[in-house]
Amino acid sequence: MSTPRLLCWSFATVVTISSLSSCALAPLETVGWASPKAKAGSPLQAGVRYEVRKALAAGVPFRPQEMKRYYFVMEAPRPPLMAATQVSGRRMTVRTTAYCHDEDDHIVYGVKNALGTPLKFGSVRSAAADWSRYPVGTRFRIAGQPDVVYEVDDYGSALVGTGTIDLYKPTQGQMNDWGVRHVDIEVIQWGSYQRSMDIMRDRTKWPHVRRMVEDIETKVYQVTAQSLRGPMTASL
Template sequence: MIYRSLSLTALALVAALFTSCGNTGPNLISKSSIGSGRESFSIAPASSVTVAAAAGKPRDKHSMPVYAFADRTRIVRTTAYTCSEDDHLIYGNKNATGTTLRYTDRVRSAAADWSFYPVGTTFRIKGLPYLYVVDDYGSALLGTGTIDIYKPSKDIMNQWGTRTVEMTVVQWGSMTRSAELLSKRTNYDHCKKMLANIVRQRPDLVTMAKL
């Protein structure tokens, strides 16, 4: 009976690893909160000024506006992901920079096409208190302004779903750092294409890109 109890405990721990990803650092969201599978999203609607400014923009494949880097406040399509999804299991709780995905009460990770939002880009979503940092990417994001918001479990990921939000870029990340990382991963088609788009915008990076 003792052996069986220990086995059940071990199985529970393994299951937890596949339903909720580990995080390190200060100000972690409590395990009880994550375990509830619920999160509060008080997202404010986009302002009329932001909506009007988006009207004349070109569109991506999701019919969302494509912005110039000068446009810091914008309307974007967001999705959600977690590290226990099948296509992320091999990476565990690591992002594309090799550091730990963040999910604290102040800072959270996000993924994007790095030629749209270079690595290190920080932004806020209207109505939410967190600062999001682009430290990841995904092949499904290629060629779009969609931002994938990291969540610690599938339940919370599904709760977010797909949402159109108003966001403001607090600080742009580094095209140079993006090119440096992507140049080492050109055997992946989406990385090669992101890198090519970065070089089109920043021809001075062509040597680093080794295209």
């Protein structure tokens, strides 16, 4: 085990990790107390084990058995969420369905997508999908429709956990005509997980949104229960 470094604290009763960046650092011997000169303003380093102790006032005898010790290890900064890592131009066969803005489960949203902007149906058309598989902004073409580009700008609870893509149609007649089809698509551009997370971060009270957020975190960060904890706090 690596030797922990020492943080001396004299003016606060509660120490949070976010407030330690300006503390003095000094190495701590494995046995007893070492008193080298502290380096004021030294930045905390990721992966280093630190010990937090309350500093003694002048003239107070040092009694090691009465000292409360707290340890923490700084985590390395997480990498930024990136666009999906798949290569553009990838061809695949996917299951597709269709939806319309005046369906019972969409009528409350009207002609708006999950971004709050109008659903598109022209040379660029809206599509809904699981954003942990097809992040927002993903663009693709369907074989046999060379002049039409579909863009993922919507999602739906029934799509989460599936590879199905739901294509927007402006009328129920067009929706019913499409039905369910397995089609070949070519991805022109993959979307952004970062943008997907930014949009969904305040919507996690909905189970299907929460699942997409968790699936993105798992895919990009391979997070563990330990890394999901909030800032550590040490009481002195």
